[in-house]
Amino acid sequence: MRVRPEEAAGLAEVAFVLGRDLQRAARTAGGPGALWRAGGAGLAEALRLSGAAAAEARAARDAVDGARALRTVRDAGLEVIPMGDDRYPARLAEVFDPPFALIAQGWANVAAALAERPVVAVVGARRATPPARRFARGLAADLAGRGAVVVSGLALGIDAEAHAGALEAGGLTVAVLGCGAAAGYPRANAALRRRMGAEGAVCGEYWPSTPPAPWRFPARNRIVSGLSHAVVVVEAAGRSGALITADFALEQGRPVLAVPGWPWSEAAAGCNELIRAGAAVCTSAGDVVAEVPHGGWSAPGPGAPGGPVLEGLPRDVHDLLRGAPLRADEIAAALTADAAAVAAALAFLELEGLALRGDGQRWWAAPTRG
Amino acid sequence: MVSRLVSAAVIGLQTATVQVEVDLRPGLPAFAVVGLPDAAVQESRERVRSGIVNQAFAVPARRIVANLAPADLRKSGPQYDLPMALAILAASGQLPAEAVRGVGAAGELALDGGLRPVPGILAMAEHASRSGWRRLVVPAAAATEARLAGGDCEIVAATGLRHAADLLTGRVAPDAPQDPPAAPPGPAGPDLADVRGQHAARRALEIAAAGDHSLLMIGPPGAGKTMLARRLPGILPPLSREEAVAITRIHSVAGLLDPGHPLVARRPFRAPHHSISVSGLVGGGRFPRPGEVTLSHLGVLFLDEVCAFAPSVLDALRQPLEHGVVDVARAMTTVRFPARPLLICAGNPCPCGFDGDPEGRCVCPPGRAEAYRSRLSGPVADRIDLRIDVPRLSRDELLGDGAAEASAAVARRVATARDAARGRGQAVPNARLGPEAVRAAAALDAAGMRLVGRAVDRLGLTARGFDRVLRVGRTVADLAGAERVGEEHLLEAIGLRAPAATEGA
Incomplete structure (x- = not known):
């Protein structure tokens, strides 16, 4: 199905003005083009509206000028990639309910790679534990180093770490937004967002100034999985939005991988549930390569240089932390060591990247790179 | 005739001399206070009148004008009761003019003529010494405080207006000043021995101190x-x-x-x-x-x-x-x-x-x-x-009975560490060392430089954070009795560094 850029931009603006999603309406009307050109009765039926609401919707659509909408998008430094365009990812076009256009920034950086290279979504909870963040960053860096394009949602937590890891490794990464590309959400990721636009790509299906709304993020997740060959869930609690991405991936026939967690960890309950349901276990980038047969994988780069040889108290502390996260006082009690010495040992491990300071009071052993 | 005493106004912690002048003029009996007085000073007229009468003096049946100079300084509080009352007594001849010359006074009068303490007596007594006043009359309850000022000014501790007049004329001898009581009785401050567990936090407190x-x-x-x-x-x-x-x-x-x-x-x-x-x-x-x-x-x-x-x-x-x-x-x-x-x-x-x-x-x-x-x-x-x-x-720490160290032992280590800092010729504690001074006091060897360099790379330590690590490292070394700041001291300082939020997460 071909969609003209003016129609796609116009519909995105109509969706913004009406504050609703037009995907289903477009299907009912027989395609985005048909919805754009539909008469009053056809539009009302597609939108399932009647009376004053239908008249209002029609007035809103008629007030939008497709050509002007397209200019507005381009003036914002964005481009419209409608369905049927050469640059529209073929894999995304195959899925149920593909967006009738992507509004993107930096798309030229990734358009070819999305077609030729393995594409992996790395997703997870916004509120993630420190080692999960560290793991997501390392995993994304390794995947990027092996030639994959890393896709995620630019949310706080795991998503941001995945993008940052891929960029650090000099790889390509795509962020799929659940709001307009100019909405600047989430604010904490503004610096990352700028870098993504320049070195990777940022895309979404929404009009640039669309504000974030809870219902738009699940819809965005179908694009995350639709762009990808496989989805890796790094850490997700029982009700995390990352599980929605995994559901879409299953519907779309993409393999799902999950990073296992302790059975008693609430933060990993969703991941463990996925594994029970048949998701592959992911403990390193190699697991992803094994799940995604693709000619685009390259050999892994040289491994990270080995850490220092630990001895004395730092080694004892590290051994203890590999078992479970502990508070400094608990470490001192377990090793019957002086609080000052334990503090120094922890600082040493943190400097060497072998221990992480948790959000609360506990220290974690850092995961090793996969 | 006009009589004159001095008092001291306290503005913040600074003080200024206030001349308290009283003139008795012919006319209907009245009492006016001029010289930018606030409401509390205006009210002092009633206290002064009652205080004088109730201590068996007489309020002159004349027009009394009290002036507080300089007139551009706003006067507040009840401390001018006593100098005004003494000036009225001197102006009406109930007290020899000689007795109040060069004398300062501050205090609030009760209606019965007794004296109540006012805030800021110590600052006033110091002002009196600096200004070369001969004597300073203060409420007896505040005399100990006034004597903390030291200096040459004689502190006259009066219980009431009559007592003050008698002391100034020499009719009664002043009570021998009592030695200020040593440490106040009552419970000492809370002790660290009461705190269970929290070894890391106790250590941080020690370093902070x-x-x-x-x-x-x-x-x-x-x-x-x-x-x-x-x-x-x-x-x-x-x-x-x-x-x-x-x-x-x-x-x-x-x-x-x-x-x-x-x-x-x-x-x-x-x-x-x-x-x-x-x-x-x-x-x-x-x-x-x-x-x-x-x-x-x-x-x-x-x-x-x-x-x-x-x-x-x-x-x-x-x-x-x-x-x-x-x-x-x-x-x-x-x-x-x-x-x-x-x-x-x-x-x-x-x-x-x-x-x-x-x-x-x-x-x-x-x-x-x-x-x-x-x-x-x-x-x-x-x-x-x-x-x-x-x-x-x-739960284990809460119920455990491991005896914790008492404050006295920690205080001894703190004092030793502060002595070490003074021994280096430091006039200020480590926390207030400037960037130059801290680099001199905590000169690092090659291993220390490597360690801090890694902290800059790995933890994004800023320039300000670097100085802070040096200062804290110096203190840790002082607590350990070490001459130089070693790696273990720096490591502990790095572990205690300020919130990551301030260093751009």
């Missing part, structure tokens, strides 16, 4: 942050006489002194509530009063729930934290207060307090904890040297 480093404690409610902070004054070095007098002067002006034991013997501990205003924290008011930051001068200022303080209030701490003084500007005048407390802040990790809780009791949505912590605004966060997590105690 040894180097005068400001400290931030983060932990869930009920972890014992306040309990720990309250024990900090007990491990700080004892007050020197000058420090004690400086604190007493401030507390006297604020009216906080214990009348029986005016000399403040313990370092103050102030814990203002987070609803405090800017004026309450740094001082203010039409007649500027010292704020909490001044009342905790040379002691501990504890800001609990620091993230709940208004940002404007925390911003106002910038000047005192940087310069050790507060300038309060008012329409009439600008007043400078000393303000050099050891700042201790405590906060919850997130609004509900349970972020990072092992049992996952935190109910805050993602990102809120970060937003909450970012409210610890720049100026304050920038000046915090140490940051420590204070976890809630586990």
Whole structure:
């Protein structure tokens, strides 16, 4: 199905003005083009509206000028990639309910790679534990180093770490937004967002100034999985939005991988549930390569240089932390060591990247790179 | 005829001489006070009249005019009762003019003519010595405080107006001044021996006390942050006489002194509530009063729930934290207060307090904890040297009976560490060393440089953070009795470095 850029931009603006999603309406009307050109009765039926609401919707659509909408998008430094365009990812076009256009920034950086290279979504909870963040960053860096394009949602937590890891490794990464590309959400990721636009790509299906709304993020997740060959869930609690991405991936026939967690960890309950349901276990980038047969994988780069040889108290502390996260006082009690010495040992491990300071009071052993 | 005494006005902590002149003029009996008096001074007319009559003196049946000079300085408070009453007695010949020449006086009259103490007596007595006054008449209850000033001015301690007149004419001999009582009785401050567990936090307190480093404690409610902070004054070095007098002067002006034991013997501990205003924290008011930051001068200022303080209030701490003084500007005048407390802040990790809780009791949505912590605004966060997590105690620690170390033992180590700093010729504690001085005091060897270099690479240590690590490392080394700052000292300092939020996460 071909969609003209003016129609796609116009519909995105109509969706913004009406504050609703037009995907289903477009299907009912027989395609985005048909919805754009539909008469009053056809539009009302597609939108399932009647009376004053239908008249209002029609007035809103008629007030939008497709050509002007397209200019507005381009003036914002964005481009419209409608369905049927050469640059529209073929894999995304195959899925149920593909967006009738992507509004993107930096798309030229990734358009070819999305077609030729393995594409992996790395997703997870916004509120993630420190080692999960560290793991997501390392995993994304390794995947990027092996030639994959890393896709995620630019949310706080795991998503941001995945993008940052891929960029650090000099790889390509795509962020799929659940709001307009100019909405600047989430604010904490503004610096990352700028870098993504320049070195990777940022895309979404929404009009640039669309504000974030809870219902738009699940819809965005179908694009995350639709762009990808496989989805890796790094850490997700029982009700995390990352599980929605995994559901879409299953519907779309993409393999799902999950990073296992302790059975008693609430933060990993969703991941463990996925594994029970048949998701592959992911403990390193190699697991992803094994799940995604693709000619685009390259050999892994040289491994990270080995850490220092630990001895004395730092080694004892590290051994203890590999078992479970502990508070400094608990470490001192377990090793019957002086609080000052334990503090120094922890600082040493943190400097060497072998221990992480948790959000609360506990220290974690850092995961090793996969 | 005109008679004249002097008194001292206290503006903030500064003082100014006020001439109290009384003239008796023919006319209908009346009593007027001029010279920019406020309402409390106007009311003193009634107290003066009653006090004179009830001490068996007579109020002259003339037109009495009392003038407080200089006329452009606003006079407040009841302290002018006594000089006005004495001047009336002298003007009406009930007291020889010779007896009040060059005499200063300050005190509030009761209706029966007894004398009540007023705030700021110590500052007035110091002013009297500096100005070369012969004698200063003060309420007997405040005499001990006045004598703390030392100097040449004779302190005349009077219980009432009649007593004051008799002392000034020499009709009765003054009571021999009592020696100021030594340490006030009553319980000593809370002791560290009461704190269970929290070894890491205890260690941080010790370092804070040894180097005068400001400290931030983060932990869930009920972890014992306040309990720990309250024990900090007990491990700080004892007050020197000058420090004690400086604190007493401030507390006297604020009216906080214990009348029986005016000399403040313990370092103050102030814990203002987070609803405090800017004026309450740094001082203010039409007649500027010292704020909490001044009342905790040379002691501990504890800001609990620091993230709940208004940002404007925390911003106002910038000047005192940087310069050790507060300038309060008012329409009439600008007043400078000393303000050099050891700042201790405590906060919850997130609004509900349970972020990072092992049992996952935190109910805050993602990102809120970060937003909450970012409210610890720049100026304050920038000046915090140490940051420590204070976890809630586990059941075993709570019920365990391991005897904890008492404050006295910790205080001895703190004193030794401070001696070491003085031994290097340091006039200030490690926390206040400038960038040049700290590089000299904590010169690093090659291994130390490598270590700090790694911290810059791995942890994003900033230039300011680097200096801070050196200062704290110097203190850790002082506590260990080490000549040089070694790797283990630096490591501990790096582990205690200030919140990551201030260094750009």
